[in-house]
Amino acid sequence: MREVQWQVQEQFVFQPTLQKPISMKQLQVTPQFSEEMIEGHPKISGIYHVSMTCALSDEQMNAIELEDEQIVIDTIDLQGRDGYFEYAVPFHIEFPPEAAKAATVQVSDAHAVIEENGCITVIWDVQCMYEVEGIQREQQQVEKKQQETKKATVANNHVIQKAAQQEKQEVKNEQKSVKKQPVEPQMAKEENEQLEQHHQSSNDQEDAHEEKEVAQDEEDLSKVIPDDHVLSFFQQLADGTSKKSFIAR
Numbered sequence: 001m002r003e004v005q006w007q008v009q010e011q012f013v014f015q016p017t018l019q020k021p022i023s024m025k026q027l028q029v030t031p032q033f034s035e036e037m038i039e040g041h042p043k044i045s046g047i048y049h050v051s052m053t054c055a056l057s058d059e060q061m062n063a064i065e066l067e068d069e070q071i072v073i074d075t076i077d078l079q080g081r082d083g084y085f086e087y088a089v090p091f092h093i094e095f096p097p098e099a100a101k102a103a104t105v106q107v108s109d110a111h112a113v114i115e116e117n118g119c120i121t122v123i124w125d126v127q128c129m130y131e132v133e134g135i136q137r138e139q140q141q142v143e144k145k146q147q148e149t150k151k152a153t154v155a156n157n158h159v160i161q162k163a164a165q166q167e168k169q170e171v172k173n174e175q176k177s178v179k180k181q182p183v184e185p186q187m188a189k190e191e192n193e194q195l196e197q198h199h200q201s202s203n204d205q206e207d208a209h210e211e212k213e214v215a216q217d218e219e220d221l222s223k224v225i226p227d228d229h230v231l232s233f234f235q236q237l238a239d240g241t242s243k244k245s246f247i248a249r
Helices: 133-180 183-224 228-239
Strands: 002-014 019-038 041-060 070-073 077-079 082-094 099-114 120-132
Touching: 002 019, 002 041, 002 082, 019 082, 019 099, 019 120, 041 099, 041 120, 070 082
Parallel strands: 002 070
Antiparallel strands: 002 120, 019 041, 041 082, 077 082, 099 120
16 A cells, blocks of 8 residues: 655635635635546546635725636635635546556545735645555565464364363372372271281290290200219219219109
8 A cells, every 4th residue: 555645735715706815714624525436547636625714804805817727716605704615626636557446536635825916726635545566566575474474373272272271181180199099008008017917926936936846955954964973973073982882853
């Protein structure tokens, strides 16, 4: 889209039979136009509708020498000490070859200057926008790319969201599994306690068996080792002083 601007200036003069304007009270400039395509390019034709209300003096306009570009106003509508008039200024706009379509024609900053002799100069700015073929295609390509990027972003966000939901579900499943696991450690604890009790029982049995064997050995030893009476007899016998016989008990 391209924009061009220019300024329009028109001068209005009341005929001598009318009262002389001294100040502007209201001014409006409105474009009215139609568009047509000529050899594939746009062309605009229309008018600038100028409407103005100005304060009037008691004096009539003096006859002045008109210039070629001045516009003579023959009649005005009297509204007390004010006068109202309107005029249609024709215009045509031709666009460069690269123009594809005209978009808008707008008017801004309309104002008027009234000279001492009663001549009214009206000035306004015009803005016109139009589409260019190459730029239009580029704009369409940019918009298409933006749409594709938006679709890709939406798809990517959908994949990320789905993966996040799946990961969240896996975490929930793991948490449920952890809550069920404390039963197994309890069973393992009971088995360990049973094994310890069995081991302790085996140790107790072994200790009792060892104590029994030690007692048996002491009993057998007591039978073999002679008491004091026997030892005394053996001593006397060795000395050759004993004549007694020995009966083992």
